Amino acid sequence: MSGRERVAVLGAGSWGTSFSIVLADAGNDVTLWARREELAAAVNADRENADYLPGIALPDAVSATHDIERALDGVDLVVMAPPSQTLRENLTAWAPHIEPHAVMVSLMKGVELGTLNRMSEVIHQVTGAGPERIAVVTGPNLSKEIARREPAASVVACADEDVARSLQARVHSPSFRPYTSVDVVGCEVGGAYKNVVALAVGMAVGLGFGDNTTASLITRGLAETARLATALGANPLTLMGLAGLGDLVATCSSPLSRNRSFGERLGRGQTSEQIYASTRQVAEGAKSCSSLRALAEQSGCDAPLATYVDDVVAGRMTAREMMDAALARTPKPELT
Ligand SMILES: NC(=O)C1=CN([C@@H]2O[C@H](COP(=O)(O)OP(=O)(O)OC[C@H]3O[C@@H](n4cnc5c(N)ncnc54)[C@H](OP(=O)(O)O)[C@@H]3O)[C@@H](O)[C@H]2O)C=CC1
Numbered sequence: 001m002s003g004r005e006r007v008a009v010l011g012a013g014s015w016g017t018s019f020s021i022v023l024a025d026a027g028n029d030v031t032l033w034a035r036r037e038e039l040a041a042a043v044n045a046d047r048e049n050a051d052y053l054p055g056i057a058l059p060d061a062v063s064a065t066h067d068i069e070r071a072l073d074g075v076d077l078v079v080m081a082p083p084s085q086t087l088r089e090n091l092t093a094w095a096p097h098i099e100p101h102a103v104m105v106s107l108m109k110g111v112e113l114g115t116l117n118r119m120s121e122v123i124h125q126v127t128g129a130g131p132e133r134i135a136v137v138t139g140p141n142l143s144k145e146i147a148r149r150e151p152a153a154s155v156v157a158c159a160d161e162d163v164a165r166s167l168q169a170r171v172h173s174p175s176f177r178p179y180t181s182v183d184v185v186g187c188e189v190g191g192a193y194k195n196v197v198a199l200a201v202g203m204a205v206g207l208g209f210g211d212n213t214t215a216s217l218i219t220r221g222l223a224e225t226a227r228l229a230t231a232l233g234a235n236p237l238t239l240m241g242l243a244g245l246g247d248l249v250a251t252c253s254s255p256l257s258r259n260r261s262f263g264e265r266l267g268r269g270q271t272s273e274q275i276y277a278s279t280r281q282v283a284e285g286a287k288s289c290s291s292l293r294a295l296a297e298q299s300g301c302d303a304p305l306a307t308y309v310d311d312v313v314a315g316r317m318t319a320r321e322m323m324d325a326a327l328a329r330t331p332k333p334e335l336t
């Protein structure tokens, strides 16, 4: 016996794999579930996930499997990292194998199309788990930087503060510093919305605009995020923290961001279909712009960026038209 605790990470994409490194460095034995058997085999044989994090050596404490029963057997902490739009289907298959008292952590940053559910809501609906078994980890955590063990902070949110504290201890590594929060709603809305803002910022970059434009979009995007999050019951201060401002700054500034890159290509005149055809990586904001726009409409919140981004992604408007429309909106006080 190693004395280390076992954790299952479900989803062997960029973030699931990088977070497995954090968990291993924090003292856990990690079983990383991959949906493709050949990827699980390659990860075990090569000690790297060449599809998503080429050149990054995985710690010995990480092993991969395609066998979901094996991954979940006897595990009291289950970390989920598939795309937001497939979580419900994935979790429906996983749920019968999850231990009845296991805590489930969402790493996803999206809102489900159609239902407009946040990921914690999907987890509750599919598994029946109460809020004390559902948590979120979110913050300025670009996967490649985390995998290279560059210093970063993050937020571990759970409605039950004791559970948040115990998770904080389980994921605290020498290069990854987690803070606790009980504001699951604020953390989830912050994580999903920053992807939409990053799309808008990417469009501005693709159009050739500079830092005034991107700073204006980031700041107004943060105001829009806080407006919706507060309407949904979040603490507005959460959005000033790592799960809001922190993640916005990282994602909107970094060429590593898939959402920002997606937006940049839209800004250069490509269509969403062309972009989808050339990448297998998830850009959550390209889907969640539609669900966040609908959530805002439902909540009576003004959400111009989500609305414009949704229109550009769907091909109803060009990126240039979006910038012009955003500027031409009826003037108003900044603090409304
Ligand atoms: N990358 C990052 O820096 C961060 C990402 N996140 C969030 O983590 C979540 C996962 O993103 P990330 O790991 O980056 O995504 P990637 O694009 O790197 O990987 C996608 C993962 O999802 C799997 N997948 C694709 N389609 C399905 C499906 N239908 N059912 C089950 N699994 C599927 C892929 O499997 P396969 O390889 O077999 O196709 C792969 O494991 C997203 O919500 C993202 O916003 C959060 C913080 C940081």
Ligand SMILES: O=C(CO)COP(=O)(O)O
Pocket: 109, 139, 140, 141, 142, 143, 195, 198, 247, 250, 251, 256, 257, 258, 259, 260, 282, 283, 284
């Ligand atoms: O969430 C992220 C960083 O915190 C990753 O952003 P992208 O999904 O845009 O790459």
